[in-house]
Amino acid sequence: MEQILITGSDKPELVVIFKKEAKIRRKSATEITSKKVSKDAIKPIQDLMKKKKFKFQSLFEKSRIPKSAGKIYRKLKYDPKSFFLVQSESKDLEKLKSDFLKNDLVETAYIKPPTIEPNSSTPDFTGNQGYLEAAPEGVDARYAWQFGGGRGEGIDIIDIERGFNFDHEDLQDGFGGLLEGTNRAASENHGTAVLGVMGADDNGFGVTGISHNAHISAISYHGGLGTSQAIINAADRLNAGDIILLEVHRPGPAANGSGQDGFIAIEWWPDDFAAIVYATSKGIIVVEAAGNGSEDFDNDIYNHPQSGFPNSWKNPFNLRNPQSGAIIVGAGSPSSTNNRTILSFSNWGSRVDVQGWGQSVATTGYGSLQGGTDDNCWYTNGFNGTSSASPVVTGALACIQGRLKARGKTLLTPDTARNIMRNTGSNQMRFSGNTEGSSPSNWKGMPANSFGRGIDAALWNGKSDKLYMFKGSQYVKINPNANWSVEPEYPKPISGNWSGFPSSFASGVDAAFWSDTNNKVYFFKGSQYLRVDPNNGWKVDSGYPKSISGNWPGLPTNFNNGIDAAIWNEKNNKIYFFKGGEYLRLDPNNSWNVDPGYPKPILGNWPGLNSNFTNGVDAVLWSGTNNKVYFFKGEDYVRVDPFNGWNQDPGYPKLIATNRIGKRPDLKQAFATLNIDSNWPGFPSSFGQNLDAAVWANKNNKAYFFKGNQYLRVNPANNWEVDFGYPKPISGNWSGFPADFANGVDAAVGNTVNNKIYFFKGSKYIRVDPNNGWKVDAGYPKSISGNWAGLPANFTNGIDAAIWSGTNNKIYFFKGSEYVRVDPNNSWKVDAGYPKPITGNWPGLDTPFNNSLDCALWNGNSNKMYFFSGSEYLKVNPANNWKVDKYYPRPIIN
Numbered sequence: 001m002e003q004i005l006i007t008g009s010d011k012p013e014l015v016v017i018f019k020k021e022a023k024i025r026r027k028s029a030t031e032i033t034s035k036k037v038s039k040d041a042i043k044p045i046q047d048l049m050k051k052k053k054f055k056f057q058s059l060f061e062k063s064r065i066p067k068s069a070g071k072i073y074r075k076l077k078y079d080p081k082s083f084f085l086v087q088s089e090s091k092d093l094e095k096l097k098s099d100f101l102k103n104d105l106v107e108t109a110y111i112k113p114p115t116i117e118p119n120s121s122t123p124d125f126t127g128n129q130g131y132l133e134a135a136p137e138g139v140d141a142r143y144a145w146q147f148g149g150g151r152g153e154g155i156d157i158i159d160i161e162r163g164f165n166f167d168h169e170d171l172q173d174g175f176g177g178l179l180e181g182t183n184r185a186a187s188e189n190h191g192t193a194v195l196g197v198m199g200a201d202d203n204g205f206g207v208t209g210i211s212h213n214a215h216i217s218a219i220s221y222h223g224g225l226g227t228s229q230a231i232i233n234a235a236d237r238l239n240a241g242d243i244i245l246l247e248v249h250r251p252g253p254a255a256n257g258s259g260q261d262g263f264i265a266i267e268w269w270p271d272d273f274a275a276i277v278y279a280t281s282k283g284i285i286v287v288e289a290a291g292n293g294s295e296d297f298d299n300d301i302y303n304h305p306q307s308g309f310p311n312s313w314k315n316p317f318n319l320r321n322p323q324s325g326a327i328i329v330g331a332g333s334p335s336s337t338n339n340r341t342i343l344s345f346s347n348w349g350s351r352v353d354v355q356g357w358g359q360s361v362a363t364t365g366y367g368s369l370q371g372g373t374d375d376n377c378w379y380t381n382g383f384n385g386t387s388s389a390s391p392v393v394t395g396a397l398a399c400i401q402g403r404l405k406a407r408g409k410t411l412l413t414p415d416t417a418r419n420i421m422r423n424t425g426s427n428q429m430r431f432s433g434n435t436e437g438s439s440p441s442n443w444k445g446m447p448a449n450s451f452g453r454g455i456d457a458a459l460w461n462g463k464s465d466k467l468y469m470f471k472g473s474q475y476v477k478i479n480p481n482a483n484w485s486v487e488p489e490y491p492k493p494i495s496g497n498w499s500g501f502p503s504s505f506a507s508g509v510d511a512a513f514w515s516d517t518n519n520k521v522y523f524f525k526g527s528q529y530l531r532v533d534p535n536n537g538w539k540v541d542s543g544y545p546k547s548i549s550g551n552w553p554g555l556p557t558n559f560n561n562g563i564d565a566a567i568w569n570e571k572n573n574k575i576y577f578f579k580g581g582e583y584l585r586l587d588p589n590n591s592w593n594v595d596p597g598y599p600k601p602i603l604g605n606w607p608g609l610n611s612n613f614t615n616g617v618d619a620v621l622w623s624g625t626n627n628k629v630y631f632f633k634g635e636d637y638v639r640v641d642p643f644n645g646w647n648q649d650p651g652y653p654k655l656i657a658t659n660r661i662g663k664r665p666d667l668k669q670a671f672a673t674l675n676i677d678s679n680w681p682g683f684p685s686s687f688g689q690n691l692d693a694a695v696w697a698n699k700n701n702k703a704y705f706f707k708g709n710q711y712l713r714v715n716p717a718n719n720w721e722v723d724f725g726y727p728k729p730i731s732g733n734w735s736g737f738p739a740d741f742a743n744g745v746d747a748a749v750g751n752t753v754n755n756k757i758y759f760f761k762g763s764k765y766i767r768v769d770p771n772n773g774w775k776v777d778a779g780y781p782k783s784i785s786g787n788w789a790g791l792p793a794n795f796t797n798g799i800d801a802a803i804w805s806g807t808n809n810k811i812y813f814f815k816g817s818e819y820v821r822v823d824p825n826n827s828w829k830v831d832a833g834y835p836k837p838i839t840g841n842w843p844g845l846d847t848p849f850n851n852s853l854d855c856a857l858w859n860g861n862s863n864k865m866y867f868f869s870g871s872e873y874l875k876v877n878p879a880n881n882w883k884v885d886k887y888y889p890r891p892i893i894n
Contacts, residue, residue: 012113013085014110014111015086015112015270015308017084018082018107019107020077022082024084025061029056030050048099052096057087057229060080060274063236072281072323101308110306110307112271115227116248116260117187132210135669136339139395141210141395141399144396144400145399146890147403151202151211151399152401153402154401155241156237157245159198160218160220164218165376168365174201175199175215177217178219178220182222182223193364194363198245210392213402231286239283241413242285244279244284245287245390246287247387250264250269251263252302253302254301256489261293262488264302267324277322280324280414283411286414289389290330293347294344297351303318317349318351331346331386331388332346332358332428338429340355341449343359348661353418353422356664358385358386361384361392396665397412397665400417400674400676407676408719409676421665422663424665425669430635431452437660438660442656448658454633454634457469461534465625466479467480470509474493475492480623499537511524512566520532520533521533527547547560554593558579564617567621570642578620583602610638612653613638617631618633628642628649629642636653636654679892680705680714681719681721683705683892686707686708688892690707692747693747698750699771702716703720709729709731709744710727711733716861738776747760752804753809755771756769765787783796795813800815802856810823810831812856817851821834848870854870855868868892871893874888
């Protein structure tokens with residue numbers, strides 16, 4: 001790959017998009033060419049390159065565009081080959097952008113803000129790799145590890161960010177190192193922590209990654225490579241089914257310069273979106289951090305392009321628009337009290353697919369758990385943010401892909417992976433303890449962890465038609481004309497933003513309303529109220545606060561002590577006060593007196609009002625935009641139509657805020673959904689424990705398993721699937737089997753000396769000839785005693801398990817905690833020195849396998865041996881000193 005100009009990765013990136021019809025292409029880093037326009041037309045760009053000393057990087061120069069990506073590009077009228085990244089040391093990219101926009105060959109140009117890793121700054125040292133544990137706390141990685149491929153075997157992952165420490169003691173096995181870009185020392189801890197969550201070695205010390213047998217590498221966009229080019233290059237290195245992790249976010253249109261507020265997922269920028277589409281169209285799964293901006297991706301602000309975006313750009317966070325295909329990850333809480341609720345910094349919205357642990361993640365790097373002078377031995381239990389959530393999801397996906405590959409099944413595509421993440425897993429929870437909704441918030445941008453739990457008061461602004469909602473010491477402003485979205489930079493503190501508010505009103509306002517009669521606003525707190533003049537800079541009128549008592553004629557005593565909610569409405573120009581299960585109606589045109597007959601109960605006087613709202617409400621709101629009234633109670637609200645008999649609108653109540661970050665992966669559930677949750681696929685549950693016998697048949701290279709009066713036939717050539725139509729009854733399918741052998745055989749064993757199969761039951765046995773129609777040989781059954789020379793007396797009364805080994809052409813019989821070895825080539829005699837104890841002679845056969853075996857099976861393809869006890873089994877490799885393979889025992893089925 002051609003060497004690129006190195007620039008600081010903490011700088012903004014200038015992207016230039018040439019007109020599609022111009023067909024501008026890069027000839028070299030300092031020269032462009034075209035087959036459609038003349039050299040004279042190109043010359044001003046060339047002159048600008050020489051004058052400003054910049055170079056061009058063509059993002060898709062060497063990439064073959066997949067057909068599915070081409071369809072999306074055509075919908076957006078994108079020519080990806082016309083996307084160029086400008087590599088420049090200039091400190092005035094705005095001027096350079098302006099110079100480009102003056103050229104007729106340039107369609108548009110825009111500047112992307114600098115990217116950073118989405119860190120969280122407030123660690124909470126309460127976790128210790130709980131994310132490995134069973135759902136709903138973790139993703140149940142330990143469950144996945146019980147299955148072949150369930151540790152990510154055969155899957156490649158490329159992490160894209162800025163810095164890494166591949167010399168860490170716990171990142172030594174299965175890592176491919178830094179493939180491209182410049183390692184940024186200041187970011188090493190971040191990348192090291194990400195790598196540890198996914199792939200830290202399973203070595204008995206430190207931490208263990210979710211998918212520790214996957215092959216994990218990295219590309220750094222530091223050094224001028226840029227995010228979009230890094231994605232394209234990663235995609236060109238991987239195969240369909242592999243995974244790219246994007247550990248990056250950048251400040252979006254709502255960013256206010258305060259920390260990471262307003263930082264969003266990078267696919268919002270056109271070149272990054274195009275690069276992700278390129279990767280997913282090649283079948284590569286892209287996992288993308290949602291970012292730590294506390295932003296609602298459904299907010300109207302994201303429908304409006306940044307200056308310089310192509311005219312055809314469409315908001316990728318809107319599910320109705322073309323999608324990148326990436327899996328976007330939000331950050332959920334791991335705490336026992338608020339498990340799977342959204343963390344306050346996480347972005348959310350209908351585009352966010354899934355959540356991972358966003359707090360207290362134990363992993364490699366940083367040194368808060370174990371520090372010292374050698375950073376290769378550093379560990380933390382405080383890795384946070386969508387930074388920690390995204391590798392949790394990536395690791396889970398690698399386990400699924402590895403398991404599918406091991407089973408010989410089709411790997412997940414970006415679409416099917418996204419569907420699995422959205423439709424399986426542990427539900428996201430609300431702070432109320434209820435399950436979070438999946439639909440977008442009706443009040444876009446409303447944070448669920450505060451305002452979504454319930455509001456104190458609500459107010460319509462009759463001057464601007466804007467709405468205000470108050471909660472504790474904060475408030476938000478909502479624009480009904482921007483899809484009912486919370487405006488940028490909210491919530492804000494009440495204190496300092498409402499001129500003249502006494503300190504007692506700076507938190508916990510009870511009620512508020514606009515009065516069209518005098519164009520004033522009233523706020524209530526306890527037994528007092530304020531009057532605010534919107535036409536005088538929203539200042540509090542002089543003489544306020546005042547007592548409710550004595551200033552609102554006719555109010556009952558209980559209302560004088562405080563009211564719960566209040567509204568004015570245009571329908572009848574009346575004001576309503578609510579307290580508990582009662583309400584009053586006041587007439588501003590009758591000296592603000594309470595109308596006769598009040599108070600009245602809410603129940604029965606507000607037609608169709610949900611019963612939960614009839615015994616008290618938290619807030620009530622009039623909106624002049626749609627002339628509706630809104631009632632709020634806890635996390636719910638309803639909408640009432642004064643112009644339809646004050647009836648509640650259909651479809652309510654609804655949640656005030658749904659801060660969707662999706663479900664948390666549950667590998668056990670995902671494996672079951674994909675039918676990969678058995679190590680012996682197709683085994684019915686009755687064959688999942690206490691098997692009677694198993695045998696390999698050389699005749700057809702199939703394996704047979706027996707349980708009770710049934711048996712299974714397994715085809716190793718078909719990924720060890722059970723053949724169609726099984727289980728079958730033994731009786732009638734094994735010609736000549738005596739009745740007592742048709743139920744509960746003790747053991748079975750084949751061999752390559754005479755190619756016969758022997759079945760044992762109690763003190764007798766039979767011999768079957770697969771080459772003679774699988775019939776029982778004449779003269780059987782026979783007694784074990786006297787027919788197996790040298791067999792100890794306790795073995796002649798019945799054996800537990802038997803197995804042939806093609807490694808040494810011997811047969812092994814097991815009884816209790818002992819075994820014997822028989823040599824068919826020596827008159828079927830027991831070898832000298834037997835019986836022997838299992839313990840000490842079969843390395844790795846521990847309890848319960850060393851005390852009692854149910855059955856054993858030789859694999860005629862690999863010469864491996866399988867031993868079964870209870871619901872588990874082991875695999876032994878005779879070529880490795882008869883040792884048990886790593887990661888055994890495993891469950892037979894789920």
